[in-house]
Amino acid sequence: xxxxxxxxxxxxxxxxxxxxxxxxxxxxxxxxxxxxxxxxxxxxxxxxxxxxxxxxxxxxxxxxxxxxxxxxxxxxxxxxxxxxxxxxxxxxxxxxxxxxxxxxxxxxxxxxxxxxxxxxxxxxxxxxxxxxxxxxxxxxxxxxxxxxxxxxxxxxxxxxxxxxxxxxxxxxxxxxxxxxxxxxxxxxxxxxxxxxxxxxxxxxxxxxxxxxxxxxxxxxxxxxxxxxxxxxxxxxxxxxxxxxxxxxxxxxxxxxxxxxxxxxxx
Amino acid sequence: xxxxxxxxxxxxxxxxxxxxxxxxxxxxxxxxxxxxxxxxxxxxxxxxxxxxxxxxxxxxxxxxxxxxxxxxxxxxxxxxxxxxxxxxxxxxxxxxxxxxxxxxxxxxxxxxxxxxxxxxxxxxxxxxxxxxxxxxxxxxxxxxxxxxxxxxxxxxxxxxxxxxxxxxxxxxxxxxxxxxxxxxxxxxxxxxxxxxxxxxxxxxxxx
Amino acid sequence: xxxxxxxxxxxxxxxxxxxxxxxxxxxxxxxxxxxxxxxxxxxxxxxxxxxxxxxxxxxxxxxxxxxxxxxxxxxxxxxxxxxxxxxxxxxxxxxxxxxxxxxxxxxxxxxxxxxxxxxxxxxxxxxxxxxxxxxxxxxxxxxxxxxxxxxxxxxxxxxxxxxxxxxxxxxxxxxxxxxxxxxxxxxxxxxxxxxxxxx
Numbered sequence: 001x002x003x004x005x006x007x008x009x010x011x012x013x014x015x016x017x018x019x020x021x022x023x024x025x026x027x028x029x030x031x032x033x034x035x036x037x038x039x040x041x042x043x044x045x046x047x048x049x050x051x052x053x054x055x056x057x058x059x060x061x062x063x064x065x066x067x068x069x070x071x072x073x074x075x076x077x078x079x080x081x082x083x084x085x086x087x088x089x090x091x092x093x094x095x096x097x098x099x100x101x102x103x104x105x106x107x108x109x110x111x112x113x114x115x116x117x118x119x120x121x122x123x124x125x126x127x128x129x130x131x132x133x134x135x136x137x138x139x140x141x142x143x144x145x146x147x148x149x150x151x152x153x154x155x156x157x158x159x160x161x162x163x164x165x166x167x168x169x170x171x172x173x174x175x176x177x178x179x180x181x182x183x184x185x186x187x188x189x190x191x192x193x194x195x196x197x198x199x200x201x202x203x204x205x206x207x208x209x210x211x212x213x214x215x216x217x218x219x220x221x222x223x224x225x226x227x228x229x230x231x232x233x234x235x236x237x238x239x240x241x242x243x244x245x246x247x248x249x250x251x252x253x254x255x256x257x258x259x260x261x262x263x264x265x266x
Numbered sequence: 267x268x269x270x271x272x273x274x275x276x277x278x279x280x281x282x283x284x285x286x287x288x289x290x291x292x293x294x295x296x297x298x299x300x301x302x303x304x305x306x307x308x309x310x311x312x313x314x315x316x317x318x319x320x321x322x323x324x325x326x327x328x329x330x331x332x333x334x335x336x337x338x339x340x341x342x343x344x345x346x347x348x349x350x351x352x353x354x355x356x357x358x359x360x361x362x363x364x365x366x367x368x369x370x371x372x373x374x375x376x377x378x379x380x381x382x383x384x385x386x387x388x389x390x391x392x393x394x395x396x397x398x399x400x401x402x403x404x405x406x407x408x409x410x411x412x413x414x415x416x417x418x419x420x421x422x423x424x425x426x427x428x429x430x431x432x433x434x435x436x437x438x439x440x441x442x443x444x445x446x447x448x449x450x451x452x453x454x455x456x457x458x459x460x461x462x463x464x465x466x467x468x469x470x471x472x473x
Numbered sequence: 474x475x476x477x478x479x480x481x482x483x484x485x486x487x488x489x490x491x492x493x494x495x496x497x498x499x500x501x502x503x504x505x506x507x508x509x510x511x512x513x514x515x516x517x518x519x520x521x522x523x524x525x526x527x528x529x530x531x532x533x534x535x536x537x538x539x540x541x542x543x544x545x546x547x548x549x550x551x552x553x554x555x556x557x558x559x560x561x562x563x564x565x566x567x568x569x570x571x572x573x574x575x576x577x578x579x580x581x582x583x584x585x586x587x588x589x590x591x592x593x594x595x596x597x598x599x600x601x602x603x604x605x606x607x608x609x610x611x612x613x614x615x616x617x618x619x620x621x622x623x624x625x626x627x628x629x630x631x632x633x634x635x636x637x638x639x640x641x642x643x644x645x646x647x648x649x650x651x652x653x654x655x656x657x658x659x660x661x662x663x664x665x666x667x668x669x670x671x672x
Binding site (some may be wrong): 009014019064065069103124129131171203206221246248250256 | 278289293297298300301303304305307308311312314315321347354357359361366369370374377378380381382385386388389390393394396397398413414415417418420421422423433436437438441444448
């Protein structure tokens with residue numbers, strides 16, 4: 001069967017076309033909002049104005065194209081609700097990614113550093129950092145990302161530890177939300193939500209079902225769902241046609257290969 | 267005289283027992299030592315990461331000195347490592363700095379493209395290896411196709427049944443398997459941690 | 474495509490994508506460049522954003538000389554780079570690993586074991602809950618190797634593999650989704666930011 005020995009480069013070209021060509025067309029696809037996305041949205045929506053929300057950028061540069069639309073939507077929602085953001089990163093690459101993203105969205109929405117958000121930067125050894133912030137955030141982060149004393153900012157002078165933080169949102173491409181649940185959640189009763197890459201989704205269902213995570217949003221589809229709830233069209237929506245055709249191609253390839261294999265066996 | 271090996275087991279035991287006991291004690295003295303240890307571990311770990319960086323530099327510099335095969339590429343690694351480090355120390359890390367420019371326009375595009383390559387490989391692998399040869403493989407394949415179809419807008423538009431089935435699969439059978447793995451790994455980790463503290467498992471600290 | 478930033482990012486993106494044809498000098502150049510830049514990046518962030526505020530600033534501003542102890546232990550880690558001194562690095566390692574093991578025990582037991590078991594038991598009132606408990610027990614029995622997997626134990630373990638296959642299948646489906654999303658991000662950069670083909 002010639003079909004079964006198809007050159008890999010032909011498959012690569014098909015993938016390139018299936019994902020690339022739909023990007024040239026702006027076809028808005030309606031997106032249904034899932035249960036998990038609603039949970040995260042309402043968790044943020046129910047936080048009183050002016051409360052502190054901690055956004056931990058636990059990601060690496062490799063997953064930025066997937067996570068960025070989702071992180072943007074979450075930051076927008078927090079700013080819309082006038083929540084005071086505490087940004088930080090438990091992966092070194094997340095430090096620059098988180099800072100860029102927060103400053104970019106804050107500039108667009110007219111938010112001010114020091115009163116609406118601060119960025120604490122990176123700490124190595126995430127278990128100690130997570131546990132340490134339960135005792136005192138100042139102990140773990142004496143200075144912010146640009147090495148300024150963040151306690152001098154009027155909006156953050158009263159920030160002590162998790163008791164003052166309404167919600168921690170771990171924006172992650174790996175296992176970091178697990179550590180937030182295990183150390184901040186179980187020891188300090190901190191509420192935690194997760195914004196994840198799609199590949200990590202199945203790993204976190206036990207935590208959402210048990211209530212250890214208040215909810216999770218995952219992947220580009222999750223970003224599109226969140227954008228729908230916020231009423232704007234961003235990177236998540238832009239990618240949905242390509243995402244659909246990419247999936248359709250892989251489903252088709254699997255079916256064709258299985259049919260060819262069956263015919264060969266007969 | 268005690269060797270570093272013996273001293274390290276004593277330190278490991280004491281730190282481990284303290285890490286465990288402090289969980290149950292609200293005593294201020296214990297709390298104070300606990301906070302200090304959390305701080306110390308972060309500082310030590312930061313230096314440990316630098317050891318990794320220095321090790322990479324040493325390896326590539328060695329290849330350049332010895333004119334090993336592909337030494338020119340190692341020279342690229344050494345030069346870019348030094349340039350990035352110099353940019354960060356000289357000009358800071360704020361937006362608009364050379365360091366931030368290099369991160370945004372050199373590191374991020376390359377690193378995310380390396381992972382984007384996996385889209386091609388995963389398609390090729392699915393075509394070549396995803397076969398319904400027995401019941402287990404069939405369950406694997408049907409679940410994967412269901413998720414791929416149900417988690418895109420086209421699938422959601424086609425029928426309401428698809429997203430509802432996918433939600434059930436994710437919340438019930440898939441979740442229960444992952445939960446079993448979590449419980450198993452949790453019990454295994456606790457056992458390993460106890461073995462490390464008691465000095466039965468010594469490989470972690472070079473025993 | 475007017476600015477240097479886009480040209481550089483596009484050239485490097487194409488270098489990496491060229492690997493799809495076959496390994497070549499452009500790809501290899503980009504690969505080593507990435508290694509150098511990412512290690513350089515981490516070095517700067519660790520020094521400026523961790524060692525400076527946690528050690529240097531504390532000593533210089535508040536005279537907290539106690540931080541010299543962990544700093545000295547941290548410096549002992551460099552002993553790993555010389556074989557004859559590498560034993561010294563065991564001391565800081567022992568502190569980190571021992572303390573980490575100690576604090577992990579209650580956290581693991583509570584978050585991974587007790588909470589997950591209790592959540593399973595609470596769901597038993599429904600049909601889905603029964604499926605969940607059967608799934609958890611059968612999957613765990615698949616990893617129970619102290620007894621031979623035959624008879625009831627064998628059938629339970631076999632049932633566990635079906636639950637595992639559902640989990641792996643769902644994970645594969647989401648992994649495909651993730652990889653396609655990453656490709657969308659990079660192609661969007663090429664088509665929109667670099668060539669302006671999309672508004």
